Amino acid sequence: MNLQEGSNNVRGTTITRRLAARIRGSFSQFAHGGQEAACWTTQNGRINDILGVTELLDGQGDQASTSAILKNAYLTKVRVLQTRNDFPLPLGVTLSFVPNRECTRTGAAYAFSTLPESTTSEPLTIFQNDTSTQESLSWRAQYPEYNVNNLDSHGVLNVQGENFVFVSKAHPVIDLLRLNKEILNADIDDQPLIDDQWYKVTKQVMSTCCQQLKTKVLSRVGTVDLNQLSMQIHRLDGIHWLEMSENDELFSKIPSHLLTPILKTQDMDVETYNQLTLERQQNIKNAHSTVLSTPYAFHARLELEFELMPHAI
Numbered sequence: 001m002n003l004q005e006g007s008n009n010v011r012g013t014t015i016t017r018r019l020a021a022r023i024r025g026s027f028s029q030f031a032h033g034g035q036e037a038a039c040w041t042t043q044n045g046r047i048n049d050i051l052g053v054t055e056l057l058d059g060q061g062d063q064a065s066t067s068a069i070l071k072n073a074y075l076t077k078v079r080v081l082q083t084r085n086d087f088p089l090p091l092g093v094t095l096s097f098v099p100n101r102e103c104t105r106t107g108a109a110y111a112f113s114t115l116p117e118s119t120t121s122e123p124l125t126i127f128q129n130d131t132s133t134q135e136s137l138s139w140r141a142q143y144p145e146y147n148v149n150n151l152d153s154h155g156v157l158n159v160q161g162e163n164f165v166f167v168s169k170a171h172p173v174i175d176l177l178r179l180n181k182e183i184l185n186a187d188i189d190d191q192p193l194i195d196d197q198w199y200k201v202t203k204q205v206m207s208t209c210c211q212q213l214k215t216k217v218l219s220r221v222g223t224v225d226l227n228q229l230s231m232q233i234h235r236l237d238g239i240h241w242l243e244m245s246e247n248d249e250l251f252s253k254i255p256s257h258l259l260t261p262i263l264k265t266q267d268m269d270v271e272t273y274n275q276l277t278l279e280r281q282q283n284i285k286n287a288h289s290t291v292l293s294t295p296y297a298f299h300a301r302l303e304l305e306f307e308l309m310p311h312a313i
Contacts, residue, residue, distance in 0.1 A: 013056075013307055013308040014076075014305070014306070014307050014308075015051065015052045015053075015056065015304075015305070015306055015307075015308065016303065016304070016305045017050070017051055017052055017303070017304050018081070018301065018302065018303050018304075019050070019229075019301070019302045019303075019304065020299070020300075020301050021040045021231055021299070021300050021301075021302065022040065022297060022298070022299050022300075023038055023039070023040050023231070023232075023233055023297070023298045024295055024296070024297040024298075025037075025038065025295055025296075026292060026293050026294055026295045026296070027241045027242060027250075027291075027292045027293075028241075028242065028292045028293050029295075030241045031240065031241040031242045031292075037241075038232055038233045038234070038241075039230055039231070039232040039233075040230065040231045040232070041228070041229060041230040041231075042229050042230075047070065047226070047227060047229060048066045048070075050229070051070065051226060051229070051304075051306075053066050053069055053070060053308070054066070056308070067227055069308050070225065070226040070227045070308075071147070071149070071150070071225045071226075071227055072144065072145065072147055072223060072225075072308075073223070073224055073225070073226045073306045073307065073308055074129075074136070074140065074221070074222050074223055074224075074306060074307040074308075075097060075098075075127065075129060075222050075223075075224045075226075075304070075305075075306045076128070076129050076222065076305045076306060076307060077125065077127065077128045077129070077303075077304075077305040078095070078097070078098050078125070078126050078127040078128075078302065078303070078304055078305070079123050079124065079125050079126070079302070079303040080112055080120075080123065080124045080126055080300060080301070080302060081121075081123050081301040081302065081303055082119075082120060082121045082123075082299075082300070082301040083114050083118075083119070083120050083298070083299065083300045083301075084118075084119045084120075084297075084298070084299040084300075085114040085115065085116060085117065085118050085119075085298050086117065086296045086297045086298065087116060087117070087233075087296040087298060088116050088117055088249050088250060088252075088253055088296070089116045089235065089236075089248065089249040089250060090113060090114060090115055090116050090236055090249075091113065091114050091116075091233045091234065091235070091236070091298060092104075092108065092110035092113045092233070092234045092235070092236050093110055093111055093112050093113065093114065093231060093232070093233055093234075093298075093300070094110055094111050094231070094232050094234065095111045095230070095231050095302075096228055096229060096230040096231070097224045097225075097226060097229065097304075098111045098126060098127045099111075099127070101126075102126075104236050104237050105237075106237045106238070108234075108236065108237050108238050110234070111126055111127075112124065112126050113236065114298070116249055123303075129220075129222035135217065135220060135221065136220070136221045136222065139172075139217065139218075139221045139223075140221070142172070142175075143170075143172045146171070146172055146223075147218065147221075147223035147224070147225065148214050148218045148219075148223060148224075149225045151172070151173075151210050151213060151214060151218070152206075152207075152210050154171075155167065155168030155170060155171040156168070156171065156206070157198065163202055163203050163204070164200050164201060164202050164203060165200075165201055165203055165206055166194065166198040166199070166200060166201075167198065167199050167200075167201045167206065168197060168198060168199075169193060169197060169198070169199060172213060173201070173206060173209040173210060173213070174188060174199055176209050176212070176213065177201075177205075177209065224306075226304075226306065231300065231302075233298050242292060244288065244291070244292075250291055250292075253287075253291045254284065254287045254288065254291065255287060258280065258283050258284050258287055259284070262276050262277055262280055
């Protein structure tokens with residue numbers, strides 16, 4: 001797998017980057033490679049260079065600060081510029097930073113899919129978010145440190161063995177409780193503020209509030225963590241890499257003459273017929289193994305447009 005850095009356009013805190021990714025391997029390799037198989041990701045700690053943060057900060061940011069910047073990026077647009085799928089079957093592609101909105105009949109979902117043994121060069125927008133909406137602007141102004149990944153943990157102190165947590169007064173859950181005090185028949189401002197910083201909130205209430213914010217607000221805000229940038233390919237519908245049946249594309253890669261039944265002629269004795277049958281079965285097994293062990297490649301050129309928080313810089 002490799003990565004090629006593309007062009008960038010830095011204007012204030014908005015960055016556009018183009019990435020070239022390749023995933024190469026055989027069905028057998030992917031089947032035995034574990035959960036991270038058939039996956040492309042950044043290497044050698046170069047994520048800050050790849051996404052333009054090093055250039056934006058003139059090389060002055062340390063690892064902690066640059067990681068914090070990318071953890072709260074606001075993704076505005078993602079386009080697939082080109083793909084080439086050398087695999088003899090269609091692939092579903094998932095991206096760590098894009099929701100899966102392309103579905104198959106079984107309900108399996110992907111960021112996008114590709115046809116077998118095909119090349120596409122028509123750009124496709126797979127994600128676009130309007131960060132100028134009032135909801136997005138309000139969230140970013142009030143809660144710049146919070147996103148869907150850290151809402152449950154940032155500004156939250158867990159107490160081992162207790163059914164409550166301590167929540168920072170600046171946490172968005174506190175404002176949610178404050179806005180819904182009439183529905184809850186409880187006013188968070190009537191609760192004691194510990195060390196002028198923490199409110200005591202039950203774990204059940206905290207979990208419910210976080211879930212509401214994630215589904216009804218953050219799903220439309222567009223905050224993502226770009227530190228763990230990755231792309232993964234899958235066989236459609238969750239089919240295992242080694243699965244092969246007469247109805248799928250892999251089966252067609254077995255030479256057709258091996259699938260033709262052996263006819264027993266009148267002058268063929270039983271021993272010869274059985275020997276030919278065993279040889280045919282072994283040849284089919286060998287062909288099957290060859291198909292599964294043959295390496296293929298998937299290529300994709302992606303364009304990401306995202307906004308970095310000014311306060312973090």
